[in-house]
Amino acid sequence: MKNITKIKALVLFTVFATFTACDTVDFGDTNISPNAPTKASTALLLTNVERSVAGYTTQVIPNLYAQYISEGQYPESSQYQDQNFSYSGVYGILTEIKRIVELNTNDETKTDAAANGPNANQIAAASLLRVYYLKYSVERWGMMPYSEALEGLANPYPKFDGQVDIYKALIGEIDAALALITAGDISGDYLFDGKMATWAKFGNTMKMIMALNLSRADAATGAAKFNEALGNTISSNAENLVYPFLSDDANDNAWQDRFQTRVDYLISDTFANALIGAGTSTAPQDPRLPKMAATAKDTPTEYVGAPYGAQNTALNTYSFITSDIIYDGSRDMPIFTYAQVLFSRAEAAALGWTTETAATLYTQGIQASMEQWGVAAADIATYVAAKPYVNSSSIAYEKWVSMFLQGYDSWTDWRRMKAHGYEKPLTPPATILGGATGVPNRHAYATNTANLNKDNYDAAIAIQGADDLNTVLEMFK
16 A cells, blocks of 8 residues: 655644633733734645545445454444434535635735645645545435525535535546646645545546446446546556555544453455455465465464354454554555455446456456465466456455445445446345345434424425335435
8 A cells, every 4th residue: 555654743723711800990902822823824724624535435334334344242233224324414515615715815815824735725725625525425314405505604504415426526527626736735645645646546536436336327427437537647666645644543443442441343255255365264265365364363274254243242253453554553545445446447338438358458457456465476366267257256256345335335336337237246235124124235314303394304205215224226226
């Protein structure tokens, strides 16, 4: 994975205490801190907005849906008990992004904002982050407030826009942001060190992945936008886009936090058995498994997956996620990878969207994934020889393996690929809670959504379908 120069400490916001003054005494500037900022800092706002990317790279729920992991003593989430999820936090992030754009646009503030880099570049970076957050939101819930969102008291009851309409509008936002990028670094950016060339690759990579996600709902638009991004994405493992965690508890890897005092997550039997393949539990066919998982403590030569969706209390009989993820707070986690790009290109070629060769890109995708995980060249060659390209189901499987712990994108791919008829090897658990009928197709809105915006909520449900985990979203039909 790409090594990114990391900031040594995150910017901390300090709250200054104030004291109640006597009405008849003027203390002047006694209680005014000379270090307190008097103007909003776009650099600090950008830093704060970027911190939320961390959660998207380490979320548990989508990794359960993709069946990379199983649960231990408490299996309810892998049995789909959780149905309702709030998107309110997303709009809080979007409000901060809107503020960055305003400060770089308003005639009274843009000169001061330019101290943190060209206004256009700050707007471009903020806009691409806006798309990033909305991308995953729309993929999770489907219809959402978009065209009338963030208007505050001017419109407290925004309508819900269609999933595909929002998605295509977001790709348009990417295009607008990319067109803004000019020379000059920006401050406050610890994702990509303020380098706009990397922001451009981030935008184009996201655009390519989103374009492919339109392959069911609007193939013509998807193909056109895919080809616009082709050649402008990340193009090697050295360019993998990652979230740079720190060892400091203020911004460390959430997987490490989860394993500090508890042991709740194990490698699933779905994933382990797939990678063991034609090999054995001591010598898996796929050489990535030893890089992704540890052997079981009770049988230290074996890789053993825990039954998915079951209560697993004999923890030492199963494999955990590799220790350099769950015990290393500074372990970077992927946002988008080169292997992901190659498999996306392979699928686009299979769809006839490009003149590239699906089989070649498929093999290159396996090699990139193996190299990303540190597999030896000889082992890569053996595996590639044993796993020739057959059809798009080959791509679906290898992409699923390559995106280990990239839960959100993997879950989205599963839903789209299922609609195409080439699936990953996911099967529902034996016990399902909460009314789900299988692997979830979406998230239900928070339970208070109907009360807070009833008319527009009802209109959305009438168009989209029941507000539960089973409704197939427009983009995945």
